[in-house]
Amino acid sequence: MAGFEGSAGGYVAGSDRLEKASVRIGFMPLADCAPLVMASVLGFDERYGLRLVLEKQHSWSAMRDRLANGELDAAQALYGLLYGLQMGVGGAPRDMAVLMNLNQNGQSIVLSRALAAAGVGDGRGLAALMAAQPRRYTFAHTFPTGNHAMFLCYWLAAAGIDPTTDATLVTLPPGQMAANLEAGHMDGFCAGEPWSRRAVCEASGVLAGQSSQVWPDHPGKALGARQDFAARHPNTCRALVACLLDAARWLDASPANREVAAEVLASPAYVNTGSDVLRACLLPRRSGFPELRFFGGGAATFPWLSDGMWFLTQQRRWGLLREDPDYLAVARAVNQVDLYREAALLAGVDVPGGVMRSSTLMDGKVWDGRDPAGYAASFAIHRREAVALSDV
Structure with missing residues (x-):
């Protein structure tokens, strides 16, 4: 690519001059913000003539609003949140762009001590208890169209629990999950690390499931932007993706690098929690929790079209979409595969070679993107009526 000397070289002014050298990026205080933080701290952004200005957010709804209205240039975003914006779930449609995937895995389902004391340790045990002791059980996620909501619903349904009729689902910022579980305001939650692990470490809850059990090596957070920003700033976006690829590769290169990242992320400026908790998140083989993959030889960062399409199938399944969209056309519009490939060349x-991948989920269903409408309609447990957009 003309204008760059390569992943370790500096920027050369020319046809690839950055349209914007300082980029405002929103992030949430989660372990998987690591590529953004380390790209800034270690100077990977400077390699490409960029300056990352990281802005900490405290709820996904605030992140969504600031990204949509242009206060942020890009953001660490829930994959499903970006697709919900694209489809106009809960508001006017907004053309969005997934520039890359930031990680795979890294979310967990935690249940209350009371449920654990009743012998519940997994989804099947929860279903049995709910049948034997019927009441309104409450579970929290972080955003209605987001990853945690979709994984929580999938996990419940795989156990035979209909999340639309057998339970109440509520939305909370991830940092408030453990306290609300401890206070007895809910029976369980699905959230990203380190908040699931913190709840377990503080004994306010017990680990009942992992998102990687729902979908092994599933997409986690994405680097999201508005489509118009990506269109007006292609060189900036390529440089941004390239520097984050460098950071992701560094994170996966050695356990020692992840030790360093845990110390950095523990700062109040970033995640603001104990480095021991973050070390357990980033070095999961020591704790038995699911592995956060940041690079995976490039497979973890690629914006697979089938990944985006899966979130659309689940939003359709749970009534957030009133009809089947053109799944592939939407994914092609949102996921910036060509831009990613150019950035990967820089880095x-x-x-x-392809844009689809195949996975077998926890209920034995295979997802490969070939028949999304059929896949969305194939589940025995689903919402039978569309959700009113005012409820989202």
Whole structure:
């Protein structure tokens, strides 16, 4: 790519001059903000003539609003949140862009001590208890169209629990999950690390499931932007993706690098929690929790079209979409595969030959993107009526 000397070189002014050298990026205080933080702290952004201005957010709804109205140039975003914006779930449609995937795995389902004391340790045990002791059980996620909501609903339904009729689902910022579980305001939650692990470490809850059990190596957070920002700033976006690829590769290169990242993330400026908790998140083989993949040889960062399409199938399944969209056309519009490939060339990262991948989820269903409408309609447990947009 003309204008760059390569992943370790500096920027050369020319046809690829950055349209904007200082980029405002929103992040949430979660372990998987690590690529953004380390790209800034270690100077990976400077390699490409960029300056990352990281702005900490405290709720996904605030992140959504600031990204949509232009206060942020880009953001660490829930994959499903970006697709919900694209489809106009809960508001006017807004053309969005997924520039890359920031991680795979890294969310957990935690249940209350009271449920654990009653012998519940997994979804099947929860279903049995709910049948034997019927009441309104409450579970929290972080955003209605987001990853945690979709994984929580999938996990419940795989156990035979209909999340639309057998339970009440509520939305909370991830940092408030453990306290609300401890206070008895809910029976369980699904959230990203380190908040699930913190709840377990503080004994306010017990680990009942992992998102990687729902979907092994599932997409986690994405680097999201508005489509118009990506269109007006293609060189900036390529440089941004390239520097984050460098950071992701560094994170996966050695346990020692992840030790360093845990110490940095523990700062009040970032996640603001104990470095021991973050070390357990980033070095999961020591704790038995699911592995956060940041690079995976480039497979973890690639914006697979089938990943975006899966979130659309689940939003359709649970009534957030009133009809089947053109799944592939939407994913092609949102996921900036060509831009990613150009950025990967800058960073010296291999890219997959295709744009779809195949996975087997916890209920044995295979997702490969070939028949999304059929897949969305194939689930025995689903919402039978569309959700009113005012409820989202």
